Amino acid sequence: MDFSYPYPGSSDEKLVWQRFLAGQPEAFEKLMSTHFRSLFQYGSKFSKDKEFVKDSIQDLFLILWEKRENLSSDIVVKSYLMASLRRLMHRSTTTRSRLFDNASPEDEGVFEIEFSVEEHYIESESAFMLTEKVRKMLSELPRRQKEVVYLKFFQDLDRNQISEVMEVSPQTVSNLLQIAIKQLRTYWKAEFLILLTIHLFI
Amino acid sequence: MDQYKNFKSEDFVWDSFFRQWVLTPTRESDQVWNDWLLQNPEISDLVYTARQTVLALKVQDTEISSREIERIISKTVGSINQPYERETILTDVAQNRFYQRSWFQFAASVLLIVAAGLWLKFYDGSFQNSESKIASLLSGKVEKGLIERVNDSSQPMEVWLEDSSRITLAPKSRISYPEKFSGAKREVSLHGEAFFEISKDPQQPFFVYSNELITKVLGTSFTIKAFDSSRQVTVEVKTGRVSVFAKSDPNLRSKIRSRELSGIVLSPNQKIIFERDQMRMVKTLVEKPQIILPKAQIPHFEFEDTPASEAFLSIGKAYGIDILFDEDLLKECPLTATLDNQTLHEKLSIICSAVESTYEILDGQVIVHSKGCRN
Secondary structure, three states: OOOOOOOOOOHHHHHHHHHHHOOOHHHHHHHHHHHHHHHHHHHOOOOOOHHHHHHHHHHHHHHHHHOHHHOOOOOOHHHHHHHHHHHHHHHHHHHHHHHHOOOOHHHOOOOOOOEEEOHHHOOOHHHHHHHHHHHHHHHHOOHHHHHHHHHHHHOOOOHHHHHHHHOOOHHHHHHHHHHHHHHHHOOOHHHHHHHHHHHHHO | OHHHHHOOHHHHHOOHHHHHHHHOOOHHHHHHHHHHHHHOHHHHHHHHHHHHHHHHEEEOOOOOOHHHHHHHHHHHHHHHOOHHHHHHHHHHHHOOOHHHOHHHHHHHHHHHHHHHHHHHHHHHHHHHHHHHHHHHHHOOOOOOOEEEEEEOOOOOEEEEOOOOOEEEEOOOEEEEEEOOOOOOOEEEEEEEEEEEEOOOOOOOOEEEEEOOEEEEEOOOEEEEEEOOOOOEEEEEEEEOOEEEEEOOOOOHHHHHHOOOOOOEEEOOOEEEEEEOOOOEEEEEEOOOOOOOOOHHHOOOOEEEEEEHHHHHHHHHHHHOOOEEOOHHHHOOOEEEEEOOOOOHHHHHHHHHHHOOEEEEEEOOEEEEEEOOOOO
């Protein structure tokens, strides 16, 4: 099977969505295979339980299929699916913890994301230090800023799409992004010097 | 572009236009940025540093195999075609999943205990049963409950198994497999040639019996050629790992039963040739090894005064093949070549002749012989 990734918002994708709404099983399969991997990766940020993430995605598509007659044909498919999955998972997480009576306040709205460095791209010492620094600063961002940065820079969503996914106003998205970027750009001289010294001594 | 003149490296890292150029360059963006860099050479260091950071920084994603995705999709697509099942799935969601209710959990655990008891009681019997099934597969007899497909046409034929594994059966070949896989193994037998794409399930390893050879996999794709009329049986791996052993192997039973892959293990681009009359196995490389990295991660094989050792490393990584060489000798050998469009063997020959070395394929690995370049 060919898992091709059409450009987000391309007319091709719209067409598949319209055929899905018209009830064509081939379009269901195409839609699911196009988006499964990125939805799985997005969903995994909310829960470490792989089976739960897989089940949620499966449920998501079945629910959409069931109520396809009431869905709008004019949407950006990628962000719509991400928003729906996020809602669905949050809903089941809350009910799940209630059922097992072990609800902890931290369970509400987890967004766990880790960044890694692919070293074969790194050629110079300065690039190594910059990348390590950026990685560290990313991991220190508060949860909502992390999610905004992830959606904007690693999922290529625009402001309106992010506001749809995170269920906040576009203005809030801009604010969150601005704060995050400001923090990420701060040139932290002290740390730079320490890193440099450590490197000289190794 | 003037706003970029006062940028620091980290400003570039988070600039959308810059990221777009680095991650998905177009002819236009290449032109704009390269022109601008020519006019502002003093900033080029900052830009290249930022560029490496943008490329190197990745979100660590939870892994899921394409097989697994395929399996879930075909299961889901199957259920939309059956209205009854679809309804039950939807009510599950609505009621926060049936199996999470406590009475159901209680009932399920009681059932589990009873089942475990029964299983212990009948364990010996059922085990014998599966051994005899192997025996019948070994002898090539068609047992009841087995489906046999024969490809008499001149076109390859597609066969789907119950676990959503796909087999492409070559002409003049036949395969038999059970209607439903039960027990700890999935077993099929093949006469002739087939390409297998096996869905991953480490709990239920997949076995192919073909003439004198047994191939065991956990989830991967590979080709087997085992025509009754041919002197050789061959197995070629495209993705994943498979293990191969002869039916005459004295430790056959433990190898079949073990959860791991034992015997001769093949990785991508490796091939085993079993000489039927000599009962001898030789491990080598497939004729045309393919790059195994996903498209986006394939490096450019453009070398400029690069140590030959680095070139071999990057090629070995791309093809998933071990290339053995003397690092100390070859890092003194500079190489300048562009090798994007050559096959693996062409790449190796060109590099070897450039740095006065030779190479051979031994046991599925590439071995480079060199005297070094320090003269």
